[in-house]
Amino acid sequence: MGLDRPLQRLFLGFLFLSLTVSSCVARFVVExxxxxxxxxxxxxxxxxxxxxxxxxxxxxxxxxxxxxxxxxxxxxxxxxxxxxxxxxxxxxxxxxxxxxxxxxxxxxxxxxxxxxxxxxxxxxxxxxxxxxxxxxxxxxxxxxxxxxxxxxxxxxxxxxxxxxxxxxxxxxxxxxxxxxxWREAVPHPDDRVEYELWTNSNDECGVKCDMLMEFIKDFKGAAQILEKGGYTQFTPHYITWYCPSAFIVSRQCKSQCINHGRYCAPDPEQDFSTGYEGKDVVLENLRQLCVFRVANETKKPWVWWDYVTDFQIRCPMKEKKYNKDCADTVIKSLALDSKKIEKCMGDANADAENPVLKEEQNAQIGKGSRGDVTILPTLVVNNRQYRGKLEKGAVLKAICSGFEETTEPAVCLSGDVETNECLDNNGGCWKDETANITACKDTFRGRVCECPLVDGVQFKGDGYSTCEVSGPGRCKINNGGCWHESRDGHTFSACLDIEGSKCQCPQGFKGDGVKTCADIDECKERKACQCPECSCKNTWGSYECTCSGDLLYIRDHDTCISKRANEEKSAWTAVWIILIGLAMAAGGAYLVYKYRLRSYMDSEIRAIMAQYMPLDSQAEVPNHVNEEHA
CATH class of the missing domain: 3.50.30.30 (Glucose Oxidase; domain 1)
Incomplete structure (x- = not known):
């Protein structure tokens, strides 16, 4: 006869306490x-x-x-x-x-x-x-x-x-x-994350087992990418308990333990009289540990994920396939060395320690910042126990938070991990709906509200409620937040591209410069075109003045003049220009003539004088008269 449910739970409690009592340093750490x-x-x-x-x-x-x-x-x-x-x-x-x-x-x-x-x-x-x-x-x-x-x-x-x-x-x-x-909930010292999954091969333990099995299937792809890229170091672990000495010879202990009560697991159905036994779970747990060790020896530790997922699919307890024969078919399909795996597993009936499972029991005891592993399943990332639902995106987020900033692999920036917090209410940050510019920046460690730099133009503000463009080029971004409008090919703006300037309606407009700038009717408000012969017409942003008849409007002087008078004046101006030009040419010719005439006369006079008296530059003329006639 099997134990009734209350007594059975009491027995399982003894199994649980057997581990924690065995070490005075055992402790549970609250994350x-x-x-x-x-x-x-x-x-x-x-x-x-x-x-x-x-x-x-x-x-x-x-x-x-x-x-x-x-x-x-x-x-x-x-x-x-x-x-x-x-x-x-x-x-x-x-x-x-x-x-x-x-x-x-x-x-x-x-x-x-x-x-x-x-x-x-x-x-x-x-x-x-x-x-x-x-x-x-x-x-x-x-x-x-x-x-x-x-x-x-x-x-x-x-x-x-x-x-x-x-x-x-x-x-x-x-x-x-x-x-x-939660940014410091997981240490992130370097560019590699070390993580462990404390799991169980039992697939008949209720909702938690179902969630664990589903998680392993979903997470397999991402885990293998991380492992193959050298970004992570993964290690699987399995929890076992030892049987208290008072129960070692009992039927219950024998059905749940191997190696004479040293390594035990709860009965899958919690009924000792039917179905699979706890020692079946311990043996499969041991086999999965050895699969990992053998795969790790060949530098392919990620094969463990293939074995575990395939075993779940092909060897479920419900179909009575949870056994060694089914496990061997999976091992063979993955080209793993079955002899090495058997050697690793050792003799389950020996009255001796199993090195692999003994190491697992020792690893359950908390060391350093990590507490005891007492919750199944448990994920440990960089020696910190993960808390929360075992779900692909959530776990990836925890693992990715263990990388030093900027060293996380591409998978950490995928949609599976990086949920864009800026999509939900813009992350609570400032946003310009018109230009679709936001202060929200989505990073792996969460969104930050920082006024953006757009096309070389810096926005300034607190990032939450205000961000304003500033500096040169600010009018390029949404017109600096100022009013602007285009009509009939003409565009006007209230933005001044000057540091510290505010929105100001351009000439010909009035308003606050931000939302409105209304056209000024210069004909009425500024009384443009006041000359007697003038007529005024208002245009968008300006005005036009015309004169009656054949008169021509001069805007600088706000006056009208005759087009004919203007033409005559222009003709006389041309005549005067010609006359002045001729006079200047005649004067120039006369000056040239005077200069050349004077030069000629100077040379003649010098020649004549040279015949009668020596010049300083000439030798003295000799005297040919005889001295006797002197």
Whole structure:
């Protein structure tokens, strides 16, 4: 006869305690994220909060929201629609973070009810003064299974004292704004992420097993890309317990354990009298560990994902194929060395330690910043336990948050991981709808609100409510936010491309320069064209003046003159120009003549004088008279 259900659960409890009691350093670490109150000033500051182990925490990112504490259904154990309450945030407003009290129902049910009512995140206030604990999902039953896998919003447990402060501020009429931050929830020291999956080959353990199996199938492709590219180092692990000495010879222990009670797993159906036994699960777990080790020796550790997914599909318990023969067909199809795998597995009946499984039990004990692995399944990323739903996009986000900034591979920027937070209400950032320019920048670690640089033109402002173009070239971007309009091929703008300038209507217009610039009727308002013979016609942005008859309008002098008089004046001007030109030519000729005549006379005079007296430049003329006649 098998144990009845209460006694069976007690026995399984002993199996669980057997591991934790075996080590005095065993401990469970509560994974936390940062919660920052940004307003009101009276409670502003940073606080710890414990990440819920369901839903989808925003690893690598952050969320800002407004905290709301409901007037009814404060524990969130009933649907909020029964009370006519909705927490859906309005367009342009911050998301709603619902604060509920602990007690009376499962944590996951509180979060599910809040999610259905439109909340973006949930804070659960503890009801006793204690250290933070991890909110885990409940034991699966028909009712909880319907909502656990559909929870998509993050949740966190906060301390009682802090919860009271939030409630007091809200009841006093203050707007309480907080920021949930998961950016440091996973260390990101370098360009490689090391992660572990504590899993189980049992496919008949309820909703959690179904979710685990589905996750492994979905995640296989991304995991193999990361591993083949050298971006990650993945290691699978399997939880086992040892049987307390008082139960080693019992039928129950023998059916659930191998190696004389050293390595045990719970009965798949939780019924010792039927179906598969716990030791069947331990053997398959061991086989999968050895598949990984053999594949790793050939530098192809990613083959483990192929084996596990194929085994799930081809060898399910429901079809009575969960056995060695089916496993061997999968091993053969993947060209793995079956002899090496058998050698790795060792003798399950030996009264001795199994090196592989002993190493797994030792690894369950927390070391460093990582606590004990007690929740199955558990994902560990860079030595931190992942909290939340095992879902491809959520897990990829957690793994990708473990890369040092700018070193993450392309798969981390794909749609599977990087949800564009700017698509939802523009991330709460400033946006110019007209030019489709936004201050929201979506990065892997979350959106940031920064005024953009567009075509070399920098916007300035806080990024949330204001961003204004500034500096040279600002009129190129949406006309600097100023008025502009085109008509009949003419375009006018109120933008001045000068640093610090404001929108100013151009000449011929009046208005605020931003939304409106109306045409000025110069004919009426400025009394243009005032000469007696003038007539004025207003145009868009300017005016036109004409003169009666054959008169010509001179705009600079606001006068009309005769076209004929103007032509005669032009003709006389031409005559005078010609006469002046002739006079200047005659004067020039006369000056040339005078110059040449004077030069000629000078040369003649010098020649004549040279005959009668020596010049300084000539030799003295000799005297030919005899001295005797002197």
């Amino acid at each position: 936390k994220n940062s919660l920052t109150v940004t307003s009101p000033e009276s409670i502003k500051g940073n606080h710890d909060s414990a990440i819920g182990n369901f839903g989808i925490p925003q690893y690598g990112g952050s969320m800002a929201g407004t905290v709301v504490y409901p007037k009814e259904n404060r524990k969130g154990c009933k649907g909020f629609d029964e009370f006519g309450l909705s927490f859906q945030s309005k367009p342009g407003a911050l998301p709603t973070f619902l604060l509920v009290d602990r007690g009376d129902c499962f944590f996951a049910l509180k979060v599910w009810n809040a999610q259905k009512a439109g909340a973006s995140a949930v804070l659960v206030a503890d009801d006793i003064e204690e250290a933070l604990i991890t909110m885990d999902s409940p034991e699966e039953d028909g009712s909880s299974a319907q909502y656990i896998e559909n929870i998509t919003i993050p949740s966190a447990l906060i301390e009682k004292t802090f919860g009271e402060k939030l409630k007091k501020a809200i009841s006093g009429g203050d707007m309480v704004n907080v920021n949930l931050d």
